[in-house]
Amino acid sequence: MSEHPTNEAAIVAENVERRFGNFRVLRGLNLTVPRSNVLALFGPNGAGKTTFLKLLAGLASPNGGSAQVFGCALPGDAKLRRRIGVVAHEPYVYADLTARENLDYYARLYRVTRSDRAADLIEQVGLSGAAHRTVRTYSRGMLQRLALARALLHEPDLLLLDEPFTGLDPQGAQTLIELLSAEKTRGTTMIITTHDFDRGLAVADRAAVLAGGKIAWESEEQLPNADEMSAIYTTTVSPGAN
């Protein structure tokens, strides 16, 4: 667990804008996520979910508005990046290294001192039998499990998960939910983007819909169930709703 102050919001985004050429992907996005909260972020393809996560990770800069993560203005510095873990569409692993070599490499980059951390995570994500195989031989689901282990390696305070259930079989998805639940218990703040209402809401304690480049709906205290969420989503993203 982090020794940083706990009375700050983990994420504060105010009127965040992001353009690619003339196309505005994010159009004045406002969002606050308190520390240790898990936000399930839903939205149609092209709504700006991935772009928003990239901004929060410091991989891109906003063109307008402001965003802070743990009180640090984005894109942030090395100290802030140490507190963030990312599972993206791509697994961020080297195909010609083994799973163990990949995690050992990232452990050195993140100065992870626990020598058994990589082995522990490989076991937790169910890759023990393939730990010494080069990643090139992995299936999509195995890559996704390894990507999760890589993101958790340095025990981040903020986890950004971009469609983390993609490519996972039911057993892999269940393992992921269990790992995320353990992270939630540890106090990790998380944003999970997904199209799967059931799985997204299984670990979330807040939900939001991103549509048209801004937050079109945000949950109140009571989190809807998957059916209710589906109805809210359909209404929110239907043509003319934004």
Added chain:
Amino acid sequence: MFAIIWKDITLEARSRETIASLLVFGLIVLVVFNFALDVTPANVIDLAPGLLWVAIVLSAVTGLGRTFLIERENGCMNALLLAPIERSSIYLAKLIVNITLLVVFEAGLIPFFILIYSVPIGGNLMALCIVVLLGTLGLAAAGTLFATVAAGTRARELMLPLIVLPLQIPLLISAVQATSMVLAGHTVADLGDWGMILVAFDVLFITMGWLAFELISVD
């Protein structure tokens, strides 16, 4: 930074793709020019330095981009940018890897160059190595910096030579002149302006890469 160097060297040691392509390309250039030009003991000092540097520069430009291309596969460049390290140290790590690869390549190329052109190296092998190393530093520094830019473009294989080769002209001219002087029996201390240009080019591009890497690597 050392983690990145270890990882790149491990990957290269497994595939040997960069070293193999550098060596094959460099040796072919030297062999082809050996047949195309009539290099004799009378003109070897005039012709050989240019041939050596054409082989080094053209090979290097084909190989330097690979250190960033391996980061493009599976989105690993983003993982590097997410890492809690100063982003300029990514540039330095990649530069050290590129210098190491080029030095290994040159260690194979130069004996072949001396042999095939009967270069009168005499007691000046150390001076030749210093000149080649100075040229290599500048070549790798500019190549590594612009490989970052080229790796993010669609026509990356074409972009790197287009950007880097024109920039290398002052380095190439200085390296050829310095090599000629060394082969003619001069010492490193005699290189004068050519040696100074080589050093200045090295300092300029290493500093530029260090300072500019964060700006050009983040979206």
